[in-house]
Amino acid sequence: MSQRTGSADLPLHGGRVPAWLSDRMTALGVVMCEAIIHHYGRDELLRRLAHPFWFQAFGSVMGMDWHSSGITTSVLGALKRGLAPRSKELGLHVCGGRGKHSRQTPHELVALGDRLGFDGGGLATTSRLVARVDSAAVQDGFDLYLHGFIVSDDGRWVVVQQGMKGEVGQARRYHWLSEGLESFVDAPHVGIDGETQGDILNLTDLRARASRSAQIELLNTLGAEGVAREVAAIERAKSPAPAPEPQMMLPHLSLPAHHEVRRGDVVMTRLQGNLAAAAERGPVDFTELLQVPGVGARTVRALALVAEVMHGAACRFSDPARFAFAHGGKDRHPFPVPIHVYDHTISVLKSAVSNAKLGQDDQLHALQRLDAESRRLEDMAAAVSFEKVVAEERARSGRYGGRSIFGWEADARRIA
Numbered sequence: 001m002s003q004r005t006g007s008a009d010l011p012l013h014g015g016r017v018p019a020w021l022s023d024r025m026t027a028l029g030v031v032m033c034e035a036i037i038h039h040y041g042r043d044e045l046l047r048r049l050a051h052p053f054w055f056q057a058f059g060s061v062m063g064m065d066w067h068s069s070g071i072t073t074s075v076l077g078a079l080k081r082g083l084a085p086r087s088k089e090l091g092l093h094v095c096g097g098r099g100k101h102s103r104q105t106p107h108e109l110v111a112l113g114d115r116l117g118f119d120g121g122g123l124a125t126t127s128r129l130v131a132r133v134d135s136a137a138v139q140d141g142f143d144l145y146l147h148g149f150i151v152s153d154d155g156r157w158v159v160v161q162q163g164m165k166g167e168v169g170q171a172r173r174y175h176w177l178s179e180g181l182e183s184f185v186d187a188p189h190v191g192i193d194g195e196t197q198g199d200i201l202n203l204t205d206l207r208a209r210a211s212r213s214a215q216i217e218l219l220n221t222l223g224a225e226g227v228a229r230e231v232a233a234i235e236r237a238k239s240p241a242p243a244p245e246p247q248m249m250l251p252h253l254s255l256p257a258h259h260e261v262r263r264g265d266v267v268m269t270r271l272q273g274n275l276a277a278a279a280e281r282g283p284v285d286f287t288e289l290l291q292v293p294g295v296g297a298r299t300v301r302a303l304a305l306v307a308e309v310m311h312g313a314a315c316r317f318s319d320p321a322r323f324a325f326a327h328g329g330k331d332r333h334p335f336p337v338p339i340h341v342y343d344h345t346i347s348v349l350k351s352a353v354s355n356a357k358l359g360q361d362d363q364l365h366a367l368q369r370l371d372a373e374s375r376r377l378e379d380m381a382a383a384v385s386f387e388k389v390v391a392e393e394r395a396r397s398g399r400y401g402g403r404s405i406f407g408w409e410a411d412a413r414r415i416a
Helices: 019-040 042-049 052-061 070-090 099-116 120-137 206-236 268-290 297-311 320-327 339-357 362-377 386-396
Strands: 092-098 143-152 157-165 170-177 189-193 402-404
Touching: 019 042, 019 052, 019 070, 019 297, 019 339, 019 362, 042 052, 042 143, 042 157, 042 170, 052 070, 052 170, 052 297, 052 320, 070 092, 070 143, 070 157, 092 099, 099 120, 099 143, 120 143, 120 157, 268 297, 268 320, 268 362, 268 386, 297 320, 297 339, 297 362, 320 339, 339 362
Parallel strands: none
Antiparallel strands: 092 143, 143 157, 157 170, 170 189
């Protein structure tokens, strides 16, 4: 049986991702997916996309606003654009999207099924059921507006969909995974992201099985008017009720409304490990093995965080803000996107994946060692000042090709 993996608060943000960032998100997202598939297989990538914390970190390392609901739209959009031309090679397809694109999901699945030989009609029914459950069976006040369906050639799938509650400026993201799914109404979610806001009627909870059956029986026996009379009688006779059975406790990632990244948003020992690993492994692995022109210490620092997203354990993604220290954020938090660094990161990963396809795995294994070194050094790395790291990045931003939705940072020199 699938299990929920956690929840998160997602401030609802509007606007569009600028082309200069969305193009890079597409390139980085696809090459990271390729590397994950190479190391761990296609099913493992689906499991990660179905994990709410990993998904948020994935978007954060791409330079999106680290806490925003916009990560959902932009990541799914980047993968849909980037995986489409590689679908034959990777065996992955992204359907649906936001608004009117979400309603095209069943048609896209039927067309894929006809082309690839799996039951596209059955998956189209699955898509509708998933949307129906999260809009009707989970009555939490969030209206669905995004539905992404990622399916492999063998019919395994993950669904990521999101609802909004505009009056409070909040979004909630829901994750589903086909692996181990036995029922669409008995605790089917892998994870739900969003802020707890009052009482929620969740008829998909395992403990609601008797309630679902009783509701059907009452409706058949009394009819709609009879049920209304019974409800009115219960309301009149209401007395203090016993404390309800506690809800199942899940890991909860609270993503605050503030735009800036604060020290409390980051697990500092982990960031110190990332920085120390980049300093120690960089001269050994990335000068001798990668030989990518222009790669310097700052790029290796970004790669340390990218490597963790590719190789890290699930428990390490509780602080998605930390992954913004790879490539910043489009709104200048924690610092502007360092374009030169970002482009070198993509070049390194593309080189590593291309060589791996030829049987030369040294470069990809160098990234894996970088992640392992980050974890090893966490408890022994010298303490760093959060404020100093942010200040240094902002001071050097122009030289790294810093860019945000507000424009370019002023400095013509290039270092990465």
